[in-house]
Amino acid sequence: MKKLLLTLILLISVTGIFAQAGSKLPEMVIKTLEGREVNTSAFENDGKPYVISFWATWCRPCLKELTAIDEIYEDWKNLGFKVIAVSTDDTRTRANVLPMVRGRGWEFEFYLDENGDFRRAMGVNLVPHTFIVNGKGEVVYQHTAFVDGMEWEMYDKLKALLENE
Amino acid sequence: MNKKTFLLFALAMLVQGIFVYGQGQGGLLQGARVWGNFQLDAQYYLPDSIIEAPDVDEKIRMNAFANLNFSWQGFTMGMRYESYQNALLGFDPGYRGNGIPYRFASYQQDNLEVTLGNFYEQFGNGMVFRSYVDHNLGVDNAMDGIRLVYRPVSGVTLKGLIGQQRLFFDKGPGIVRGFDAEMNLNQTFTSLAENPNQWMLGTSVVSKYQRDQNPLFNLPENVAAFAGRLNYLRGALNLSAEYGYKVNDPSADNNFIYKDGNALTMTGSWAAEGFGLLLAAKRIDNMGFRSDRAASSNNLQINFLPPTTRQHLYSLSGMYPYATQPRGEMGLLGELTFKLPRESFLGGANGATLTVNYSVANSIHKTALNDTTAIGQRGTKGYTSDFFRTGDTLYFQDFNAEYSRRFSRNLRGLISYAYITYNQGVIEGHIEKGMVYAHIVVADFTHRLPNRRSLRWELQHLATQQDKGNWAMALLEYSIAPQWSFSLSDQYNYGNDNKDLRVHYVTLGASYSKNANRFSLSYGRQREGIICVGGVCRQVPASNGFMLSVTSSF
Numbered sequence: 001m002k003k004l005l006l007t008l009i010l011l012i013s014v015t016g017i018f019a020q021a022g023s024k025l026p027e028m029v030i031k032t033l034e035g036r037e038v039n040t041s042a043f044e045n046d047g048k049p050y051v052i053s054f055w056a057t058w059c060r061p062c063l064k065e066l067t068a069i070d071e072i073y074e075d076w077k078n079l080g081f082k083v084i085a086v087s088t089d090d091t092r093t094r095a096n097v098l099p100m101v102r103g104r105g106w107e108f109e110f111y112l113d114e115n116g117d118f119r120r121a122m123g124v125n126l127v128p129h130t131f132i133v134n135g136k137g138e139v140v141y142q143h144t145a146f147v148d149g150m151e152w153e154m155y156d157k158l159k160a161l162l163e164n165e
Numbered sequence: 166m167n168k169k170t171f172l173l174f175a176l177a178m179l180v181q182g183i184f185v186y187g188q189g190q191g192g193l194l195q196g197a198r199v200w201g202n203f204q205l206d207a208q209y210y211l212p213d214s215i216i217e218a219p220d221v222d223e224k225i226r227m228n229a230f231a232n233l234n235f236s237w238q239g240f241t242m243g244m245r246y247e248s249y250q251n252a253l254l255g256f257d258p259g260y261r262g263n264g265i266p267y268r269f270a271s272y273q274q275d276n277l278e279v280t281l282g283n284f285y286e287q288f289g290n291g292m293v294f295r296s297y298v299d300h301n302l303g304v305d306n307a308m309d310g311i312r313l314v315y316r317p318v319s320g321v322t323l324k325g326l327i328g329q330q331r332l333f334f335d336k337g338p339g340i341v342r343g344f345d346a347e348m349n350l351n352q353t354f355t356s357l358a359e360n361p362n363q364w365m366l367g368t369s370v371v372s373k374y375q376r377d378q379n380p381l382f383n384l385p386e387n388v389a390a391f392a393g394r395l396n397y398l399r400g401a402l403n404l405s406a407e408y409g410y411k412v413n414d415p416s417a418d419n420n421f422i423y424k425d426g427n428a429l430t431m432t433g434s435w436a437a438e439g440f441g442l443l444l445a446a447k448r449i450d451n452m453g454f455r456s457d458r459a460a461s462s463n464n465l466q467i468n469f470l471p472p473t474t475r476q477h478l479y480s481l482s483g484m485y486p487y488a489t490q491p492r493g494e495m496g497l498l499g500e501l502t503f504k505l506p507r508e509s510f511l512g513g514a515n516g517a518t519l520t521v522n523y524s525v526a527n528s529i530h531k532t533a534l535n536d537t538t539a540i541g542q543r544g545t546k547g548y549t550s551d552f553f554r555t556g557d558t559l560y561f562q563d564f565n566a567e568y569s570r571r572f573s574r575n576l577r578g579l580i581s582y583a584y585i586t587y588n589q590g591v592i593e594g595h596i597e598k599g600m601v602y603a604h605i606v607v608a609d610f611t612h613r614l615p616n617r618r619s620l621r622w623e624l625q626h627l628a629t630q631q632d633k634g635n636w637a638m639a640l641l642e643y644s645i646a647p648q649w650s651f652s653l654s655d656q657y658n659y660g661n662d663n664k665d666l667r668v669h670y671v672t673l674g675a676s677y678s679k680n681a682n683r684f685s686l687s688y689g690r691q692r693e694g695i696i697c698v699g700g701v702c703r704q705v706p707a708s709n710g711f712m713l714s715v716t717s718s719f
Contacts, residue, residue: 029316
């Protein structure tokens with residue numbers, strides 16, 4: 001019985017690997033840093049590809065990732081790319097988000113996912129977890145963890161998507 | 166094939182079928198989505214008497230889980246399978262065996278969302294209600310019951326819920342009921358849409374029911390808690406406050422006193438371009454709230470009282486983390502973040518970021534009810550407390566500063582210093598232990614190498630006369646983006662009073678990640694310590710051996 005259950009999960013997992021690829025974003029309600037409710041299915045970037053990054057103020061690799069993208073963000077913006085940074089901070093650290101992002105001068109589009117609804121709906125387990133969404137609003141790539149140089153990997157992927165469209 | 170097997174097989178085929186159709190053009194369930202994730206952590210334990218690693222009979226232990234979800238139009242269902250072949254050291258042994266402790270079905274229609282089964286939810290700051298999961302801490306107080314979320318007009322959210330909380334592979338004895346209303350005034354009233362003053366108001370009521378079977382005391386079977394919150398925003402200024410009140414609730418948390426509880430948190434922040442300031446104050450008095458009076462540890466907590474202290478991110482600066490004292494504490498926090506401009510004295514050619522943080526937590530002032538009753542005496546009203554007076558006991562204090570800068574195109578670094586005062590006796594509950602005073606210095610530098618490779622190193626030092634004395638740590642990590650990372654680290658407890666315990670904790674690790682799959686393998690010693698996420702902590706014993714982690718999302 002247990003073995004079968006595992007097999008079942010495995011089976012579905014195998015088909016599932018492709019499941020999010022090419023699928024649209026789920027409809028979840030999250031908040032802007034100003035406390036306004038926004039539906040995630042309304043995310044878009046004028047028909048150009050963009051990045052959704054799940055992060056937290058207490059997550060060192062997340063801060064490294066956002067800092068690294070920030071350093072080359074002029075290049076991204078020149079091609080019309082953008083970053084939607086979704087904070088998974090809970091009550092403990094949520095108040096840090098606004099002073100931190102403004103204090104560091106980050107220009108990404110920030111949201112708060114306080115109850116983790118959007119995170120769960122995207123299958124995010126650990127942060128940082130980054131998705132690339134194409135111009136049609138379909139999730140085409142995702143990656144967990146961050147090491148230096150990933151920002152250029154993402155840039156290349158975004159550029160390839162732009163050229164294919 | 167027996168009946169169960171057949172049913173499972175049929176279910177698998179059905180899900181597969183749905184998936185295939187879902188992705189196809191004009192299929193029966195077009196637009197259907199299947200997603201989830203998987204995590205496995207296993208350790209092979211080696212005996213190591215020097216660091217007092219406990220003997221592990223099984224040699225290998227493993228924690229694993231997988232979430233599997235399906236959605237189509239407004240309908241979503243999901244489940245989580247968990248397996249503990251016995252739980253890793255440091256996790257509660259209540260996690261044992263396999264099961265599906267989490268499953269739900271929900272649908273959304275005309276702004277109403279109905280969830281049946283398990284769910285996670287939080288009201289406001291969680292002061293009177295928060296159910297959440299953190300697998301790395303072994304915390305999961307998922308509700309099992311019914312939840313309704315209704316958004317009648319833009320900016321208004323009403324939530325109602327009822328259910329029991331998860332306790333390992335079982336449920337707690339109490340029933341939890343709650344209601345929350347929140348309104349963003351500027352979103353609801355179109356006349357205020359462009360108003361620079363932005364207001365958000367919220368209120369919650371939560372109550373729990375547990376039968377009284379106590380032969381000694383007449384305990385309240387229904388205990389209610391209330392909270393109100395508000396948030397004000399204007400330009401760079403953001404002010405928020407939440408006050409919570411709980412009716413008397415004698416429990417193991419408060420040594421069975423009949424005193425009402427209350428809590429207040431206030432935060433103010435100023436966030437301008439390149440400058441962020443955060444101030445926070447809080448007071449907690451007898452605010453432990455669980456769906457079982459007898460529960461302890463992280464079990465069956467209904468609310469969440471976050472500590473207002475900085476969460477440190479390095480091994481040695483995180484050695485002495487603070488944990489909220491629900492019986493009573495007063496705390497303050499101040500944090501300043503600013504971007505030092507390019508070409509300024511400390512800014513260098515590329516600019517730098519400086520963060521300065523101070524936090525403190527104290528006991529609250531308590532006065533005995535009368536001459537014959539001790540403070541907090543079981544079966545009494547406990548004590549009285551002056552709201553504005555702090556107590557005599559310092560629980561925690563932390564001053565720290567962090568300077569991070571891009572020194573050149575290929576070199577980025579961070580230097581931090583912290584001075585921590587840690588009341589080990591109170592926070593860890595070992596009365597015989599006293600205060601620990603620790604100075605911690607950390608340097609973390611990353612060199613960018615050609616071909617998307619990088620070399621990162623950390624040097625850390627902790628100096629203290631108390632506890633285990635001084636520690637030094639070094640780490641070296643070589644990464645090949647986006648897939649490979651190799652690391653070698655050593656923590657050396659060279660200042661231990663006991664010469665036999667001046668031990669090196671060497672760890673060698675490698676990780677490989679491709680897209681949303683990640684594998685990591687490490688070998689070495691782990692020191693005894695406390696792992697904390699979001700102010701909730703777990704004690705981890707010392708160990709030696711191989712660690713394997715696999716995480717995957719789909």
